[in-house]
Amino acid sequence: MDFEPIYLSLKLALITTAILLVIGIPVAYWLSGKSTMAKIILEALITMPLVLPPSVLGFYLLLAFSPNNGFGKWLHEHLNLQLVFSFEGLVFASIIYSLPFMISPVKSAFSHLPETLAQASYTMGKTRWQTFIYVLLPNIKASIYTAAVLTFAHTLGEFGVVLMIGGNIPGVTKVASIAIYDAVETMDYHAANQYALILFAITFAIVLAVFIFNKKAVKNPFE
Template sequence: MMDADFMATLALTGKLALLTTVILLLISLPVAYWLAYTRCRIKVALEALVCMPMVLPPTVMGYYLLLAFNPQKGFGGFLERFFDVRLAFTFEGILLASVIAGLPFMIQPLQNGLQGLPVSYREAAYTLGKSKTRTFFSVLLPNIKPSVITGIALTFAHAIGEFGIVLMVGGNIPGETRIASIAIYDEVQTLNYKQADKYSLILFLLSFVLLVIIYSINRGPNRYFINNRHS
């Protein structure tokens, strides 16, 4: 039988990953569209900022986010003073941190999917009198379904396995910020390998299933993201 703490930790992990994925999907659709088709001079700098979480050590990003979330000053102080919202060592804080850390895993597949579509798709839609918004949702988005599914799967998997940023921003508070990856570290520290095995097996199986889904869908040109990420 699985104990209540074990189930609560898995539930919190799933909640964090699900909310992170939904929020990032909503944010990334317009951002990816803009990055795919804009010719603005600052595009390169913005693309670099989006990709920073992939190359920056998680503890470094977690440290800076913790400073930003400090309720005594800066952004964290502003939220505490005017909205009575505290981000440091709370679920809301690790959710925001997870969203920031997951940006490239959602935006890059969407952006590359849009850039891979023939220009004639948009031109034909505009010729028929469709607006940019209508063209995006009725023409472009249906044609990048593999990219959308890839982004969702990668974002969800990354959120489940996040460790450094969550630990720095949220600590290890049961029922509040203690997700499965942190629980594994905690159990190993106390030599409770049986419990660590259970957490690890579940995360391993979830990650494997998500990768199978990605590779099953992206047998064609959309495999760019997985291949480039490991090159």
């Protein structure tokens, strides 16, 4: 059995989750503040991958990444980066596709913190940054874990967007979900079953871990 697709899937999920943690938490914090029209529009855009068919998102990303069009051309000419049919392209697409899985739970957790928590910290002379690090973040830890795990699991199971952007290049873009599809196409049900079982086991273990963690974690003191 070729383990390369499993390794690629895990690598893609790990990189996507790490990048989304860095981008997603500050964006979620900003979105949880006072509502403005710009924030509402951005939130709607971030939520789109939840309801949009992956093929639609994949198609537009394919157009955007194409070296013949504006953004893709600019990336190719200035950074020598080609996102179509490359692993980097998969990472970029996965970040966009998994954005709501990271941002929604974290934003919701920030919104549920009482505003007096930050106010108490400010009156103690602490800056916004100190308040964020020492008071706000530690009190939404459980939501951050959940968001990270959901993002990881969701990226692991990506199919439509990955197929549109990356195609099926062994060792580069052929992730586990594509390998299953490929194996079924060639009637190799044994290989398909092996990949499917491994994906099932990994995903189940991850989701189970979240449930166990949430059960063990301190109950939300604000509820």
